[in-house]
Amino acid sequence: MTITSDVDHTIAQLREQVCDLHSRLTHYELVIWTAGNVSARVPGHELMVIKPSGADYESMTPADMVVCDLYGNLVDGDLAPSSDTAAHAYVYRHMRHVGGVVHTHSTYATAWAARGEPIPCVLTMAADEFGGDIPVGPFALIGDDSIGRGIVETLRDSRSPAVLMRNHGPFTIGRTAREAVKAAVMVEDVARTVHISRQLGPAQAIDTADVTRLFERYQNAYGQADRTDHTL
Numbered sequence: 325m326t327i328t329s330d331v332d333h334t335i336a337q338l339r340e341q342v343c344d345l346h347s348r349l350t351h352y353e354l355v356i357w358t359a360g361n362v363s364a365r366v367p368g369h370e371l372m373v374i375k376p377s378g379a380d381y382e383s384m385t386p387a388d389m390v391v392c393d394l395y396g397n398l399v400d401g402d403l404a405p406s407s408d409t410a411a412h413a414y415v416y417r418h419m420r421h422v423g424g425v426v427h428t429h430s431t432y433a434t435a436w437a438a439r440g441e442p443i444p445c446v447l448t449m450a451a452d453e454f455g456g457d458i459p460v461g462p463f464a465l466i467g468d469d470s471i472g473r474g475i476v477e478t479l480r481d482s483r484s485p486a487v488l489m490r491n492h493g494p495f496t497i498g499r500t501a502r503e504a505v506k507a508a509v510m511v512e513d514v515a516r517t518v519h520i521s522r523q524l525g526p527a528q529a530i531d532t533a534d535v536t537r538l539f540e541r542y543q544n545a546y547g548q549a550d551r552t553d554h555t556l
């Protein structure tokens with residue numbers, strides 16, 4: 325496949341954005357070593373921009389970000405794409421509204437994934453962002469479409485932009501890569517707070533109708549144009 329000049333500019337911008345968003349993962353202490361990855365769909369093209377495999381967060385540059393097609397094949401870049409590229413690609417193929425995907429092994433969210441337990445919606449901020457419990461996806465091995473299929477099958481019927489893949493960790497989606505990063509930050513924050521509340525006693529559930537009210541207000545009224553700017 326040849327990248328035509330009309331998308332060169334878009335891809336250059338996305339390489340910068342995706343590289344920069346990786347610094348959020350380290351800033352919020354969601355990743356260690358080279359784990360974790362952010363990708364962005366190239367709007368209007370069957371392409372995505374993603375972190376290369378094994379890249380060092382401290383030294384990665386926009387030029388290191390690689391371009392793949394939506395089957396995970398390398399289209400442009402000097403390095404091999406992230407080992408999670410097939411999962412990201414599967415999500416973009418099957419969820420057309422998704423413009424960004426993030427994966428981390430952030431500690432508290434991954435601890436819930438290890439137990440295979442959904443994070444109950446017991447905080448208004450969880451209702452705002454996730455619209456209910458944060459669901460658990462199936463156990464899946466890396467190497468084929470299993471992880472991507474598990475993400476899509478779990479999130480398709482959920483309002484949540486985050487899924488805890490069993491024994492693995494969180495994957496998050498958004499209309500943009502920035503939104504997906506926000507969801508990755510929020511899922512860890514909610515996972516930590518609910519975990520701590522559990523140590524002190526049972527958490528109080530929020531009425532389902534109130535969860536919906538909170539979610540709809542936050543998603544439709546609060547912040548509008550770019551609600552991610554309020555928290556990142």
Ligand SMILES: [Zn+2]
Binds near residue numbers: 427428429492
């Ligand atoms: Zn992983």
